[in-house]
Amino acid sequence: MFLTTLNLAASAFCVYFLYADDKLKPVYGMSFVGTEISLFVGLLTGSFIPAFRIGKQRNNLLKNGKGITEFDLFVFIVCVAYVIVEAINLKTVGIVLLDTENNHVSAYGGHGIIRAFLVSFRTLVILTIYYKTLVLKQRLNALEIIICLVLLFDLATTGSKSGIFTFFALYFLTIYPLMLHGQIKKINIPWPLLLVLAAFPIGVVMVSVGANASSALQQVGLRLMASGDIFLLGYYDDVFASIQESSFFKYAFYPGWGTILKNLGFEIVPPEPVGVDVFAFYSGSRTSGANGRYNYLAYHFFGLWGGFVYALIIGLLVGYLRHLYTKLDASKVGYFGFLFMVTLISCSSRLIDDILLFGNTSFWAIFFLIFCTIVAKILNLVLRALLIEPPIISQQQS
16 A cells, blocks of 8 residues: 555646646546545545454364364465466566566566466465464475575566565565554564665666666656556547547456456457556557556546546445454454455555456455365365274274
8 A cells, every 4th residue: 555655646746747737638637636535535434334353263273184284285285386387487488587578567468367377376375474474473394485485586587566565565464464453563674674675676677677776766766656657648638539448347347257258268358458558559569558547447437427436436445445454353264364355455456556457466366265275175174084083983882
């Protein structure tokens, strides 16, 4: 949400820049101001909606005959799946950081399903490791330590600054409910460590594009403001007319389900992010584009007044999810409930960025979380049935 707040400020700056330069059509300015107000009203109102209780007192993890818990099986399944997906990614796409012709988005042209699988399992691996070490306070085994090394290599070579931020964002999202409920002490991060963390994405830019430190710092700063690009480039009649997608239903609900239906043989043309259309209007290239932002999508799909309602709904959803997250007590939910809520809250800010991106990230991450949990439960039942000795029944009892 910190990065989202920076993006909101950058968006406002870019819209004000257009206004000051006398290049902003009044209806676009009214739409932006109205959707911003609606969002904040929704965020505030959503925080006052009573949050339902999540789970009851958590049962101790049952062990089978070899002392392996269901969660151990879950971690093993997630780690193995992640390694397989990463191997396929390296074989198909390669190391994106060293690809001078593509970025972390365009490199997956034609391989979007691989990117969806990789991002989802990368998120699940990070969360399961955090859950085991921070919530359960257990040590990592040899396999999990190796997975951590693979994960660090993966994150360092993605070429994506946001991918690197995700590693730290998930850490704070994991410990936040623990601190609220007094399960761990508040963590104070010293300034030297903050500087090291801040320098990490700058180092990635220096390696990926060959920039010097000053230029890399400027590029990272501009990237944090890049959500304003959609307004600076897109608040013009001709650009709006060039946007291809007109169905909000398809734009919002294609991610996940649309991909599944398409792979089953249905003729469905996937929607492209609105930012791609805006970027293509100026450059002719469809390799990337700015995030659509809820303000821009609201006006495009619903017009001036309908856009205010859309922004209000987005604010209510994000505000309520954030309020619900403050009620999450790790001691009263199992690993699935905790990981589900952290995954959902980690994706919730993308509702503000672009609902298509929210669908892509949340659907697959939650889908694989449910899938791996079901497989872990089945394996746990099988192992318990095979490894636990049945009770001895005497002849009198029989």
